[in-house]
Amino acid sequence: MAKVDDVLAALGEIAPSGLAFADDPIGLQVGDPGAEVQCAVVALDPSREAAEFATGHRAQLLLTHHPLLFHPTRRLAAGDGPSGLAFHLIQSGIACVAAHTNWDVAHGGINDTLAARLGLTEVNAFGSTPDQAQVKLVAFCPEGAVDGVIEAASQAGAGLIGAYRRCAFLSRGTGTFVPGAVASPTVGQVGRTETVDEVRVEMVLPAARMVEVAAAVRAAHPYEEPAFDFFSLVPPPGHPIGRVGPLSAATTLGEFAKSVERTLATACRTWGAADRRIERVAVVGGAGDDEWPAAREARADVLVTGEVAQHQGLAASQAGFALIEAGHYATEQPGMAALRDAMAKAMPSVEWLLFEPPPGVAGRPL
Structure with a gap:
């Protein structure tokens, strides 16, 4: 059974988060990443009508272009507005995911x-x-830990380059260190110089994801004190x-x-x-x-x-x-049909529906 996390992974292949403009609140906004998804609705706007359509079709996920929570909210309570709709979706067990500027920019997108x-x-x-500040992770790992570190860093947001994920460069070399008196070394002995074969792993990531990637590298690395650094980058020409x-x-x-x-x-x-x-x-x-x-x-x-x-x-x-x-609706709604088709192809086990409001309803002009 597909889960919300699986939808996010598939969406990341179709509309990579690295294509989003800075401060664009894309991705999962409401819901449980581990919740099961049998039916999902794609809509341009996170409107009350789109939510009712999702509820009526017993969908577990609403994928929209425009984010539901574009600005921080101080309360989640029943009522009107984005926070009220978020409350309704939570009560209904419907996750809400946004693919905004990343879907504008993506190949095959809006x-x-x-x-x-x-x-x-x-x-x-x-x-x-996209003008997101980028940094490069450089980590040094024993050969057997390389795949685990790359996967952990990728899951935390590193290694996205355009439509490609888990991107990394590897080079081999020699590391040396002397474990201190209070150390508990995975390799070597306290007080003795140790020389080991290591792999240098390089991956790019948004600067805003450094804390998460650092935690992921530490958790996946076998060493007590893994060696890694982040370097600021001058961004190359992006994806217009x-x-x-x-x-x-x-x-x-x-x-x-x-x-x-x-x-x-x-x-x-x-x-x-x-x-x-x-x-x-x-x-x-x-x-x-x-x-x-x-x-x-x-x-x-x-x-x-x-x-x-x-x-x-x-x-x-x-x-x-x-x-x-x-018109805003007329120029973007065709791209939502394309997103529905792309997600249906990527996740055929999920029923993918497109919400098209009638004229005069849910942001669609007469």
């Missing part, structure tokens, strides 16, 4: 799905990247959130906006001349209006996003760049 729906070809990534690519055929801004409306079953607002030529399109689902300068730099003719604030629309217009606002 923005890949949106790009495919709108007919973009030769798609590339552009825009903001947006997608950009050409259309199969050039069109005008007015005609393309109509195509977006038909494809996403939505109403659009457009900034720019209707007869403007459109060949190359950028997309950022949800609230992505601040990515328009990056879209312009990526040689896009227009950015399609879910929300456009007035000041962003004005700034883009003044810069001669076109915007299409297609």
Whole structure:
């Protein structure tokens, strides 16, 4: 029987936590990691209606894009709002998991799905990247302990590089030490110099996970005083959130906006001349209006996003760049169907359902 922990592991393969932006509260927010899961519901928002849908289908897990608890809460009590919904889910035995910016960025995620729906070809990534501070773990282990240390560190959050987990580099060398008078050495004798063959294990991790990874290494390492360090890293170029690519055929801004409306079953607002030529399109689902300068730099003719604030629309217009606002729900819901399909493929023993609210309900506009 699958457990919540198994869902988290599968989700980590599909939307790795290392792709999330800093301070994004992804992962398990409510529930027991050891609880069994036979049925799970995927929804864009953690709404009361989504929770009722999950309860009605006797689901044990609700997987949403937008986190239920985005900010710290001081109380969990029956009532309205996120804390009230969290209380309801706990009472109902339903775990709540969020895949937010990690699913925006991930291969096959929100923005890949949106790009495919709108007919973009030769798609590339552009825009903001996760800015989590990273460190590198360097630990020294006897040969027989290497796998255990790597696994423990991985479970604690180390070794995630893009869509790959349990990533480590190993090099072999020689360690030397003299056990002190009060030591209880696993290898060697008190007061005598000992030389041992050891393996250097290197793994990257978010700086915020150092305490957990350090505890995991100590627990898995056979030595009384394991030798390991953390080194600060200059982050390499990350995984951008947006997608950009050409259309199969050039069109005008007015005609393309109509195509977006038909494809996403939505109403659009457009900034720019209707007869403007459109060949190359950028997309950022949800609230992505601040990515328009990056879209312009990526040689896009227009950015399609879910929300456009007035000041962003004005700034883009003044810069001669076109915007299409297609709605938060319309630009992200297709990606939730893709997440349901990906989770169903990864965990066929679990029944995976997609919650699609009717127009005017649970954040879906009329």
